[in-house]
Amino acid sequence: MFKELDPILHSQLRLAVMSLLISVKEAEFTFIKEKTNATAGNLSVQVQKLKEAGYIEVVKEFKDNYPNTTCRITQAGIKAFEEYVKALQEYLKVGQSKQ
Amino acid sequence: MERTDEPLSPEESLRLIESMINKVKGRFNEDGHLFLFWGWLIFFCSVAEFILFHFYHYEKHYLVWSLSWVALAYQVYYIVKKHRRQKVKTYTGHIIGYVWLTYVILSFLIGFLIGRLIGDTYFLHIFPIILSLYGMPLFLTGIILRFGPLIFGAVCCWVLSVVATFLPYDYQMLMLSVAMITGWLIPGYLLRAKYQRQ
Numbered sequence: 001m002f003k004e005l006d007p008i009l010h011s012q013l014r015l016a017v018m019s020l021l022i023s024v025k026e027a028e029f030t031f032i033k034e035k036t037n038a039t040a041g042n043l044s045v046q047v048q049k050l051k052e053a054g055y056i057e058v059v060k061e062f063k064d065n066y067p068n069t070t071c072r073i074t075q076a077g078i079k080a081f082e083e084y085v086k087a088l089q090e091y092l093k094v095g096q097s098k099q
Numbered sequence: 100m101e102r103t104d105e106p107l108s109p110e111e112s113l114r115l116i117e118s119m120i121n122k123v124k125g126r127f128n129e130d131g132h133l134f135l136f137w138g139w140l141i142f143f144c145s146v147a148e149f150i151l152f153h154f155y156h157y158e159k160h161y162l163v164w165s166l167s168w169v170a171l172a173y174q175v176y177y178i179v180k181k182h183r184r185q186k187v188k189t190y191t192g193h194i195i196g197y198v199w200l201t202y203v204i205l206s207f208l209i210g211f212l213i214g215r216l217i218g219d220t221y222f223l224h225i226f227p228i229i230l231s232l233y234g235m236p237l238f239l240t241g242i243i244l245r246f247g248p249l250i251f252g253a254v255c256c257w258v259l260s261v262v263a264t265f266l267p268y269d270y271q272m273l274m275l276s277v278a279m280i281t282g283w284l285i286p287g288y289l290l291r292a293k294y295q296r297q
Contacts, residue, residue: 005112010106010107010112011106011107012107012115015107015112015115015116016115016119019115019116019119019120020119020120020122020123022120023119023120023123023124023189024123024187024188024189024190025188025189025190025192025193026187026188027186027187027188028186028187030186031186031187035119035122035123036119063183064183084112085113085116088109088112088113091109092109092110092113
């Protein structure tokens, strides 16, 4: 029986954001935007969804008089990401054994 | 290219994860600026102290080290500015920051302890101890960044600390100058080159 892939993570942009954040301590919104090639609007929506799921923390503050958003992955986010990768590996194992 | 919200196949998901992790994996935040700054400063101070002490027999030869306080103020300013400028904070950068904080705390603590325990002649023992201490942050930073020249520089500091114990006091100062070249300036320029190539 396949474990269902987490629908929050199983989306291109949200998965890209989580993969970036799992590798660093924290990253600014502009850095994530640059690395994912996403538009600010789309990225904001996806970041908000990850935040609502409790997978990331978002801190909004002022830096040199400009608004600045910083994101970091939470413990729940790390756990969800690890489970997602495990589930992917299961899918791939089954796929390979069928060939 | 804009990322869409279309469903991914397991292979595509893994490829995406790998590519995003690779974008930050080898990221190198160390430009060697503080290595070069402190390397040159301590190099000049130690050479100046040697000249004042050895050739001019100037009693207050140690006054050249007052420059360190100005340098320390600049370092605090530089770190605060760099911290604010950084768009991403890595775990390696975080750990390296604490390694250097430990080093600064230990430097002050050991300076105080030597003064308290040995008394007026503390300065006769200070250089070998400082040299052995210099090796610690260099070695750990080299290991964390996987940067061989820093590890080599650390080993040089430790060797020089032992050599210094066999030398008269004024030549011990020059061991500090040599340590700056091998442990701070050469790795500092190599770090800068690596950062600029990135």
